[in-house]
Amino acid sequence: MRRRHHPTANRVIIHVVLLLVLALWMIPEVYMLSIGLRTPEQAFDATLFAWPLTFSNFITVIRDNPLPMFFLNSLIVTLSTVALVVAISSLFAFACAVLNLRGSLTLYATLLTTLMVPLASLVLPLAILLKTFGWVNTYAGLVFPYAALGVPFAVVVLKAFMEDSPKELFEAARVDGCNAWQTYWHVALPLVRPALVFVGIWQFISTWNEFFLALIILTRDEVKTLTIVPMQYSGLYMANPGALFAILTLIALPLILLYVVVQRAFVRGLLAGAVKG
């Protein structure tokens, strides 16, 4: 005999479990904010919250640094990278999935191998290459490597979406007189819009947060991005954890806001195509 479950009780249990998991997941973020709001004496107290709260760390980092300039630099680098990645990867995916161009699958397979190379192993050759190009301390020195590293993953996502799109729509576009470019622009891109949003947000987050290459390539303040700023509050002989976590909070805020705004589109992009519509 089957046991009967009370639906309300089940729902409560599920919600409690989900809340617990969420709380666990949120600890690093809450801790980051909490340390940013502590005095230097309380910085390493082994509690999640310490009283009284102080905003002095936030005032320090805002006063010490030209944050609007760093923010603008981050925004320029990130938006340029996102635009490049979305444009290149969607065109590449269209060529592979819709046009079935000769050799495109070999190119695709080759491109995929680059997903397996860790960034750390690329930094030295990249630094030499960028120095040769004269791209050290320029936006281009970050944008092009970021775009090159971001394109393979974006192509995987967009190619899968385009392959899942009904082929008749592309054929209907041909019958309606579209050339390849018009089919891409008027039919393929709108069809994979959820995937484009997903790829765009994903690339935005990873570019905004990138630190390693930015640290190597950017030395002049005028072009520095936000992620380099925390370095100055963490040295071998000196540390200001309150300021460090305050600036980390400030860096994370735009991303959190962005995610809140586009969360629906992001999740739809993750799930679209999972079930037949």
Place this chain on the structure above:
Amino acid sequence: MSKLELRSVSKSFGALEIIPPLDLTIEHGEFCALVGPSGCGKSTLLRIIAGLEPASTGKVLVDGEDVTGAEPPERGVAMVFQSYALYPHMNVSANIGFGLKIARKAADEISSKVGEAAQKLHLDALLKRMPRELSGGQRQRVAIGRAITRDPRIFLLDEPLSNLDAALRGGMRVEIARLRQNLDATMIYVTHDQVEAMTLADRIVVMNKGRIEQIGAPMDLYHHPANRFVAGFIGSPSMNFFTADIAGYTTTDFLLRLSDGTQIVADHGAAPLSGERVTLGIRPEHIEFGDGLAEDNRVSGTVQVVERLGCDTLLHVDLSGSPMVMRQPRDLPDIRAGERITCRFPTAACHVFAS
């Protein structure tokens, strides 16, 4: 309106030959239906005509002009797809006018043509709706509207009604027939539904395994099928077939012996048949039943199932081990399953095919 000619057109995928070389001419203003079972190559042939699929060999000519390598718009074709293929991100108006927009027509011309098509297809009130907000029949009408706005020389329809339910299909069939009268266009219609082909087409091309089995007017195919495949495919319910031996000839008739020994006199058919073993075919609606049956060509069997359709009654009969369906245009309240009945095959309604 345009004339379409296919000359030795074939299609192979690697070593697999889907369509052996075939010739077909479709005249100006003709409504031609390509029919056949799933996988017989009819849709592939339509795609070759549309320019969506390259032919492996042969030529496609429109009004005498070789368009074998041309893109669909250069051929002057428009196509309605089985799945409608409406652009999901465009509203009805944008879907219908898309081809004109791509052809860089002026906005007022697009708007007037869209309005004209919408009026013809009763879509006036739906122009701002998105495809997801439409019913199956409305979507189909939008797909047709998209095709007609471009004033195509040839209008291709790939199983346009197969995704609709039976009631809607009947309604849309009438609409397509009406549209055809208004458009006066050359139309090629692919379907596996012989009822659609019979009711809409001027001429039917019956295909099987990539080959053309017979071309002819609907009633011509119904009354004079060239072979057993066409006879079985055209007509619903399908023609009954029995294995028989030729027991004798006259100048006009065959004398056939069925497996249970019953002797049937059948019309000679078009050509003499070689060999003794043949197939006798008779349509369910041509079998005589009831009082006053003539003495010749009588057969007896046991009723297995009775299907009462209102105006018609279908009797499924076991004829000494061979299944047979007969259709009577009346109610037969006294007939029950298990009953033994006698009926008659009129000589003129019997078809004889090579086994």
